[in-house]
Amino acid sequence: MWLIRKKVMMMIMEASKDSYPKEFGAFLRAHDNIIYEIALLPGTIQGNVHVIFPMYALPLDFTYVGSVHSHPSGVTLPSDEDLHMFSNTGPVHIIVGYPYNMENYSAYDRKGNPIRLEVI
Known part of the structure; x- marks a missing residue:
């Protein structure tokens, strides 16, 4: 299970x-399965209907654990x-959906399977 700080989700x-x-x-940064920052x-x-990330510009940083988009x-x-x-x-x-409130989001693993994400 993944956790995300409430202030980070509100910022998203x-x-x-x-x-x-x-x-x-944006990209997600985490420590011990707690997402603490977006980059x-x-x-x-x-x-x-798209976001295009210039992946060549993503730094080598093992705190990056995934992405978020709306x-x-x-x-x-x-x-x-x-x-x-x-x-x-x-x-x-994480995918967040309009109207962008704290209830309209879903989280997925790298294969697209739904995973649990708890806001703390």
């Missing part, structure tokens, strides 16, 4: 609201493109 929701109607995206990757491109549609299921990215970028991935 606010950043997603600010990016709306475009998708928001913005310079050069990330936001669109209405779905302006409100649906928090991963797309085929999401599943491809999940498989290459860590063990935990």
Whole structure:
């Protein structure tokens, strides 16, 4: 099970609201399965139905454990493109959906299987 600090989840929701109607995206940093920070990757491109991360700019840092991005549609299921990215970028991935409140999110493993994520 993964845990995420409440202030981090609130920051994700606010950043997603600010990016709306475009998708928001960032990387997750954790220690002992507790996500404590998001990291913005310079050069990330936001669109209405995509976020493109310049993966060559991701630093070698083992505290990066996955990604977070928003779905302006409100649906928090991963797309085929999401599943491809999940498989290459860590063990935990979060999708938040419009209207970006503390109840509209889902978490997945690198294969796209739902996992439990608790806000602490």
